[in-house]
Amino acid sequence: MLYIVPTPIGNLEDITFRSLRILKEVNLILVENYQISRNLLKFYNINTPTTNYHNYNERNIIPSIIDKMKKGEKIALISDAGTPCISDPGFLLIRTCIEKHISIECLPGPTSIIPALVNSGLPIHEFTFIGFLPKKKRQSKLHSLSKETRTIILYESPYRLIKTLNDIKKIFGKERKIVVCKEISKIFQQIFRGNISEIIFLLHQNFNKILGEYTILIDRNNSK
Incomplete structure (x- = not known):
């Protein structure tokens, strides 16, 4: 059995009771x-053996993991933060488990995508990640994305943040609305909203050095 267990993206309290039970x-x-x-x-006193x-x-490691599960072991996969496989390792292991008829269960839990989208104020009924x-x-x-009619999440x-924002400005136009979310759920969480030119200016005003993890949301193309 393979469990895909989401872990907090910032605040360590953002984890379910079920996830903690499975990890133990x-x-x-x-x-x-x-x-x-x-x-x-350590925070939750979980002493289960780990491997990288x-x-x-x-x-290289997938065959030995599959062998363990075929022998009856239950294994959990976690990433550094959030839900495994979302811009993190895990896809190859899941695909191999499916091929080998090993049960998989993905628990619901933290991801930066949805909080960023809901907080953005941009249209949320359709989006592309x-x-x-x-x-x-x-x-x-x-x-290609500049023609997208759904909210875009990056x-x-x-x-590379400033370079990417400048590339977006050049290709999407300086008036396209965007939202930049920094360090979602962490102590230094910040959300910047405006057009691309305004956001680049705000980032330069607020930080001598760009640090942290960023989620960028770009408003859809409204042209007909």
Whole structure:
């Protein structure tokens, strides 16, 4: 049995009772980065054995994980924050479990996508989630998204945030409304709303150095 267990994206209290029970009951927890996950596990006194599962070792480690579950072990997969597989490792393991007829259960829980969308004030009845923009052909991807008639949700790192916003400004136009959410549910959570030019100005005014995790929401194309 494989359990996909969402973990808090910031505030450690944002986890369900069921998730905590599963993490205590399973035989093994797969963690993306133990140095990060140990804070959560220690906070809730979870002493279940762990092993690293990340983008660099998943292909090599999957056969041994599958073997353990075939022998009856229950395993939980967690990422550094939020729901595994959403811009995080896990897809290959889930696909292999399906092929090997191993039961999977994904628990409901934290993700930055929905709080950012609801807080944005942008249309929420239809949206498209892109995750991180591709490293290659970013410009062509943005040109394609500029025609999107649904609210767009992106993730971006602090290192590329300003560059990405400038690219959006160039391709979408400086008046397109956007929302930038910083550190959702954390102590330094901030939400910036306005057109692209205003947001870039606000970020420069508020931070000497861009830090944190960011979710960008872009208003739909309203042109007919």
